[in-house]
Amino acid sequence: MKFRIIIFFFILFSSLSRAQNIKILNKVTKEPVFGVAIYNVDKSKSAVSNFRGEADLDEFTDSEIIYFKHLSHVLKSLTKQQIKSNKVYLESNTQGLEQIVISASKFRQNKKDIPQKILSIDANQIQFANPQTSADLLENSGQVYIQKSQLGGGSPMIRGFSTNRLLITVDGVRMNNAIFRGGNLQNVISIDPFAIENAEVTLGAGSVIYGSDAIGGVMSFYTKKPKLSYTKSLLFNGNTQVRYASASQEKTGHFDFNLGYEKWALATSVSYNSFDDLFMGSHGPDDYLRPEFALATTTGDVIISNDNPLVQKYTGYDQLNLMQKVHFEPYEDLSFDFGLYYTTTSDIPRYDRLIRYKGETLRSAEWSYGPQNWFMSNFQVTKLSSKSNLYDKIKATLAYQNFQESRYDRDFQSSTRNVREEAVDAYSFNLDLEKRISPKTQFFYGAEYVFNKVKSIGAEEDIVNNTATKTVSRYPNGASWQSAAIYSSIKYKPNPKFVFQSGLRFNYVGSEADFTENNMYLNLPFDTSRNESEALTGTAGISWSPNQTIQWKLNASSAFRAPNIDDVGKVFDSEPGSVVVPNEHLRPEYAYGGEIGLKLNFNDLLVFDMSTYYTYLDNALVRRDFTLNGESEIVYDGELSNVQAIQNASKAWIYGYEIGMKLAISNHLKFTSQYSIIGGTEVEGNIEVPIRHVAPNFGNSHLIWSSNNLKFDLFANYNGSISYNQLAPSEIEKDYIYALDTNGNPYSPSWYTLNFRTQYQVNKSISIMASLENITDQRYKTYSSGIAAAGRNLILTLKYSI
The missing domain is CATH 2.40.170.20 (TonB-dependent receptor, beta-barrel domain)
Known part of the structure; x- marks a missing residue:
């Protein structure tokens, strides 16, 4: 009887040791990455990482190639045998969203390559700052000044310009319209800060890409x-x-x-x-x-x-x-x-x-x-x-x-x-x-x-x-x-x-x-x-x-x-x-x-x-x-x-x-x-x-x-x-x-x-x-x-x- 119990625990331990629970982390920040799609070549096997970045690879074999895919990270492929310490590190394809910008050309570019100064505000910064409105979100950057005529307001000032001399875009679409005035404007509060993934503020002119109004700066919300x-x-x-x-x-x-x-x-x-x-x-x-x-x-x-x-x-x-x-x-x-x-x-x-x-x-x-x-x-x-x-x-x-x-x-x-x-x-x-x-x-x-x-x-x-x-x-x-x-x-x-x-x-x-x-x-x-x-x-x-x-x-x-x-x-x-x-x-x-x-x-x-x-x-x-x-x-x-x-x-x-x-x-x-x-x-x-x-x-x-x-x-x-x-x-x-x-x-x-x-x-x-x-x-x-x-x-x- 004792022999059977020993055999049972040996088999159980062996099966648990073969199961592989891994943790997927950002290579730079070491923070867990949620929502990573994990699959094999023909996608017959799949898993998704949870909020702790954890996933179970038990159904994958030791030798087959496993793909790790996430929207904001570089695609990675490994076998279970190549995973060390049960941790997989993914490189961010946005380099933390502080090195990649979109607003400079409408396509992703390395921020270091842009001659102009561009502020980047990512989702983590927005969540921690916890702004009431998108005007407050901009103010938290420390380089955009906000004027308010009333509580339901927020008129940005950038480098001495404001109102219709600044341009606002949402997901690449121009928000400025034909009645944007020279007096203080409150339109930026219409953008929900809870819905923003990241924001970019171009300090200085942006007329080549965005045309009229982009004299003092461009505020781009994504x-x-x-x-x-x-x-x-x-x-x-x-x-x-x-x-x-x-x-x-x-x-x-x-x-x-x-x-x-x-x-x-x-x-x-x-x-x-x-x-x-x-x-x-x-x-x-x-x-x-x-x-x-x-x-x-x-x-x-x-x-x-x-x-x-x-x-x-x-x-x-x-x-x-x-x-x-x-x-x-x-x-x-x-x-x-x-x-x-x-x-x-x-x-x-x-x-x-x-x-x-x-x-x-x-x-x-x-x-x-x-x-x-x-x-x-x-x-x-x-x-x-x-x-x-x-x-x-x-x-x-x-x-x-x-x-x-x-x-x-x-x-x-x-x-x-x-x-x-x-x-x-x-x-x-x-x-x-x-x-x-x-x-x-x-x-x-x-x-x-x-x-x-x-x-x-x-x-x-x-x-x-x-x-x-x-x-x-x-x-x-x-x-x-x-x-x-x-x-x-x-x-x-x-x-x-x-x-x-x-x-x-x-x-x-x-x-x-x-x-x-x-x-x-x-x-x-x-x-x-x-x-x-x-x-x-x-x-x-x-x-x-x-x-x-x-x-x-x-x-x-x-x-x-x-x-x-x-x-x-x-x-x-x-x-x-x-x-x-x-x-x-x-x-x-x-x-x-x-x-x-x-x-x-x-x-x-x-x-x-x-x-x-x-x-x-x-x-x-x-x-x-x-x-x-x-x-x-x-x-x-x-x-x-x-x-x-x-x-x-x-x-x-x-x-x-x-x-x-x-x-x-x-x-x-x-x-x-x-x-x-x-x-x-x-x-x-x-x-x-x-x-x-x-x-x-x-x-x-x-x-x-x-x-x-x-x-x-x-x-x-x-x-x-x-x-x-x-x-x-x-x-x-x-x-x-x-x-x-x-x-x-x-x-x-x-x-x-x-x-x-x-x-x-x-x-x-x-x-x-x-x-x-x-x-x-x-x-x-x-x-x-x-x-x-x-x-x-x-x-x-x-x-x-x-």
Whole structure:
């Protein structure tokens, strides 16, 4: 009997020893790789790694070749006999997503080869930063400055440029449309940070690849791509996430899941955010406090004393984000992608307008943006290998977008509510190709066509009688804007140390507008407008690494922004007592710039990344005083207003310096720091004045400790001041959003925050993230912002993955 028991345990032990449970890890980070497809030559045997990177190879024989395939790693083949210590290491084909970029040419390139400075933000960084919106995601990079007029906002500033001088793309599709304005824009918050796989920010001009608007930079967002199983087995994974933030009483829920088959995959993402009124900090300028607010009652508008002046009434809003993507890959080098994206918000109170006074009384009883809706559908075909003489790689993208926005306002104790509603239908087609001419030379080229159609209405509502009458619309209803372009770029890499890249783009832009309806109210000297312009832009640069320690980058470029419908045909109140009217005589503005970068890498233990840049903006499109039929003032929304218009009336000079540092103190502890210095002036009349969107000096420093399941980040954000004499004239006019200096003049004070965040992986399914922001409870506003930033803010997040 004892002999039989011994034989039984011997057989059991032998069978267990033959079973092979392996762990698949990233070769560089040593982190487990989830969702690796494991199969033999004919795919008759297969397995998929779990969240710990583990897989069972028991059904494979010792001698047969086993393939390990993952979307973001290089395909690897081994036999069981070749696997050492039950671990398989895969090399990332994105090199950590910090070395490979897409936005520079629409195809994957080594980041080291690009003459321009490009920031890369990957999914792990996004998850750890845990941003409320995509604007906050950009701000966490430390090199993009964010302005906010309200809680539901976030207008990026890059190297002294913002709004319609910056370009936003989502999965390669241009988001900028015909009514992107020179005033602060909130469209970036329509992009769900939970759905983003990685983001790239090109610092500086990008007109050769992206055309009009890409003067100061390009923000490229790439959403999560459906993952295939590459086997006959189903690959299923999903995530559920809930978040709470104390400063705004934020309540956020999110879920996503992936269904992956051998050739088909689907990815679904849903997010919902609910924000209450935002609390500001306790220590700072009293000018930011909210002592009272207007309230509409059944008997009329009244002024209510705010029980807690730290509460910014009214700022809360809700947002819903949906995404559905389908991926079909019949062959390894051919794929089809289809995506649907939809974002909607509740009404968003515009806080900076609600705190304006007219004399001793609040000016507005109501001022809100209506729901901000964005819908996009895109279809993309990509072929990554071809024997054609014309191309090796080709990508075609067809997209449709619909933008809907509105705004309504009513003066205190007025019965008239002013309503403006806008919608834009945007169609686009892109064709991008790559051809390797020789082992040292690559050629990129393509074409683009964009067409926008604008709908716009204006109305005055009588809230007492519940009636509405038509009035002047913000834009000429039915206006159209279109752009057609061809571009080419060449990359010459004679050796691993030196790369030269250069490119050209020719662009035609045209717009048409009919002002007949608005002329019932404005009496413009023209009924129709047709604006056409052509632009030729170019870039040239080098990347040179004489040794492992030093890398030099040098780049020169030109960029342009053609007038859009917002420039040519807008009618709106730019500020109290001023109204902007249409101007059909506009030409493109051009930017000419240069950049020098130096990176010093001492064995990855200490890294310095420095760059300096200079940009000259010619024929700048700016808002200036104007006359309409010889009159410098007209009545608009019941108020006598100074007439202004967008004009080619300025020149600007912008310059700056950026320095970053990374220090690996130990295997688990590192220190990083980033600082940006920006300056510039523009011509107004015959004098040079500060530029509106030049941010103050700003930066951050992080002390990060991480182990297998735990990560800590103690960090500081800091921001310089802008004195009264350094404020742009248009900012001085908005004194109600600024603190007052000892002379009673508006200025933007310096500020800092101390912050702490942590992430703990409880097990393979559960992770917890917690942050305590603005620990010292500072009361501050980022430059040009109408709303004060959050005070001390506790953020708790729970994530469950399957």
